[in-house]
Amino acid sequence: MTTQQDEVRRRRTFAIISHPDAGKTTLTEKLLLYAGAIQIAGSVKARKASRHATSDWMEIEKQRGISVASSVMQMEYRDCVINLLDTPGHKDFSEDTYRVLTAVDAALMVIDAANGVEPQTLRLLEVCRARNTPIITFINKMDREVREPLETLDEIESTLGMPTVAFTWPVGMGKNFGGVIDLRKEQMRVFRAGQDRAGVEDDEILAGLDNAEARKRFGMYYEQAQGEIELVSGASEPFDREAFLAGKQTPVFFGSAINNFGVREVLDALVDLAPPPGARPALQRVVEPTEPKFSGVVFKIQANMDPAHRDRIAFLRISSGRFERGMKLKVVRSGKEFRTQNVMSFLSQRRELVEDAWPGDIIGLPNHGVLQLGDTLTEGETLQFTGLPFFAPELFQIVELADPMKSKQLRTGLTQLGEEGAIQVFRSQLGGSLLLGAIGQLQFEVVAHRLRTEYGVETRFLPARYQMARWVTSDDPNELKKFIDANAARIAWDSVEAPTFMVTYRSDLNVAEERWPKIRFHAMREHAGLVFQSA
Template sequence: MSLSEVQRRRTFAVISHPDAGKTTLTEKLLLFSGAIHIAGTVKGRKSNRYATSDWMEIEKQRGISVASSVMQFEYRDAVINLLDTPGHQDFSEDTYRVLTAVDAAVMVIDGANGVEEQTLKLLEVCRSRKTPIVTFINKLDREVREPLDLIDEIEQHLGVSAIPFTWPIGMGKDFQGVYDIQADQVRVFRPGDSTLGGDVQTLQGLGDDEGIARFGEPWRKAKEEVDLITGATPAFDRAAFLEGNQSPVLFGSAINNFGVKEILDALIDLAPPPSGRMTAQREVSPEEPKFTGMVFKVQANMDLAHRDRVAFIRVCSGHFERGMALRVTRSGKTFRANNVVTFLSQRRETVEDAYPGDIIGIPNHGTLSLGDTLSEGEPLQFLGLPFFAPEIFQTVEAKDPMRAKQLGEALKQLGDEGAIQVFKPMVGGMTVLGAVGALQFEVVSHRLSNEYKVDVRMAPARFRLSRWITAEDPSRLKKFVDFYTDRLALDASDAPTFLAGHVAEINAAKESWPDITFNELREHSGAPFQKTR
């Protein structure tokens, strides 16, 4: 395998609070790379101008992102794997799993709203994994908060040193452009101009008198703030950035294509190439010659005409070649990877080969599940793919009893892909769905109707909490299961789950069964459970 192929990969996610401009920025990153010609359309398409990364019918109807999308393109001499994530907090589980597959992240902050709740949650995940973060403060063409306040808020709430790479000259109707602190260069903003990066007017080494003559009061204020911020902030340290302790900050307006090129350049120049990944057995280095990969996402019905099911795989080591024999650690089965694709959202292209950092898709009919490890033979199991205990529960049944079998098959697929958590009671009763947010139920109902032609009836369940149960002694686990059969269900991976109406019920069970562990978080099937209090 060529080491240079690994070094030229950049794999990152775009994260933000809802409505901060994440999907718009994703579109413009594709636009700047030449992957698409018109924002909202894949290259060559003349109509249907929905966001490239929003391919589900419900996303087009609601104007929100509810599923993560994968897009691969080239920029400069780099191969970029861009993962767009759902902004809505109800789909945070999908975002958390995507963050296990990337080497860096772009955090989009609405300049008017600053650091918001969902941003904090996502940043906590990034920090726990030491994921390097580039910060983009968006919507400078509108009236936003003072830049100094935004920098201070980032540092206070996110616990990282914010290092401004650019600084805004004015805002809203007075937004004139940005001053590139490191290059001593001004990039001029022209309202309503949709030209791409190479056509942005730049002014090099602009003196104070020239700046005031050209930009007036916004220039004077920006220069004062730059002098203040550069004196108060440490110099950029790439090692600190790679450890997740510093974040370069850029300002711009994604909807106006302004500041987008600088993000791409920062990612290529600063973000790391693919790094090593931990398995239960050992660390896997990307330079290893043997192929390994991890399934971090499964998506059903990306192509309704073929009723397919695609497993998204992060290549972790080795050189993937089409047709090679791969082993699934969980099942021990081996298959030949002949039908493998790469993505530009819903559009696919057949993959002949891939390298560490690349995201490839393998269409399959249930062979691959979330968290599976693929290898050329070594029985490894990658760690860290999370499932969280749901916080809302509803029962589900088909409106037409004759469609009950189709409902069961559909829920199995949706459960396998992580769109919703599905719990089947061990004794009788209706299937229970568990979600982190209420919007997940709406999306699942919509998909059941549109993709599987099964109309369903949902109702609030009597449960409010769930915990996955484990024990070191299998006989004790069996006795617990026999005792609480009416409160137990199996999830999509057949892991036993304790369902409760109140936390007191869980506490009582813990006291009576001290050798049983009640887990709020579990990893994928086959990996150790994460113990909790």
């Protein structure tokens, strides 16, 4: 009989991060394909046999070919339970990605071999490093004409400030791509194209780091790879597991996700190198995964995964204990009891009822406004897990209805989209139209699309005069009330009723800070206003 410790040891929970178009969603598909979780890549088919990624389920994602929402998938491989979280690559949805990164124990960074390190990659890596998240790097698209691998490694080290350790090395590129040499197993896997092949049993393997057959077949490209391997091995540090686990060194793999090539090595590395679930900090204490009592935190809410049922799913990362279907949990924020009869696990849109789950697992709780982002659920203990970020919006628009008769649908839609963090919704102290805040322009487009397709509401978005927002707190409740009353025209309330000071010009904020020294102005808030960070 397996123990809780055994189950924790089996778990690997990681996110895939990258710049848009680096091949992140394709790699997600191939990891699932290789682990046998799906039978054919892009397996959700339209009637005309056009494909979109299994992990891209939202209508706008299929139309635009981008990942807008984070997807959660669970699979088994080599006696490990792998929880894989695919994240949006586009910077406009970075807030969703940041929150997902709080729920994982490792990250897989995908880099386009032609483009190298791109801005969004750098931004996401900074979030990982702030949390000391271990990172495995996959350099993709070696079947195309790309940069020299030495140049890419050098850029990773200089731009990201992180030493690299090559675990595999490419032989040639583009039409001359011959395969990859596994430096630890001392063998070469010969490249063979094929988008839907699930296994590698029939891949050709050439043994040794100096194979006569490989030298004969791949000529100068094999010799060049040998020279580069010698150079890299002499110049770089050996793999240090402790440095990797501290997020200070990254193992590097080369391949072609579209051809399911080099994916096995990455999957093996995730099992062999990535850590099992570890301790997680709460405001009250540090929570160990092997503790017997259940605890978990809601890091994502998604509305309308099943449009026919208008559902809202709260994604919860289990931090400790064992989840058993039907158990009663306490929502710490509200003190309310939460029943767990219909909890689900996911393979993108495919769902199964969960009978039990363990630390590191991601479970979906059907939820009708009871749960909020950042909520902690326990068997009774008062705990509040920290670190789930909400960033002050940088863009603002006023939303107006094309049909005034649909104001109820609009409010429902915006409430639900605000709860899931797709957009920030503000209600002005003085009333009037709702104000939307976003990190990027594409968020507004997605919200307009979802209001139309999921809630049947046509809207117009008009520019707002604000350029900045800051959440406000004070140790003195009377002082905070005086500030709100004195600045009523600039005060709005967000989805968790946290007061926000809306700013037209930066100088307005400077003046307010001088006039109200007892008021703190925050560029970031955590769950339900419990933890704010100044900026």
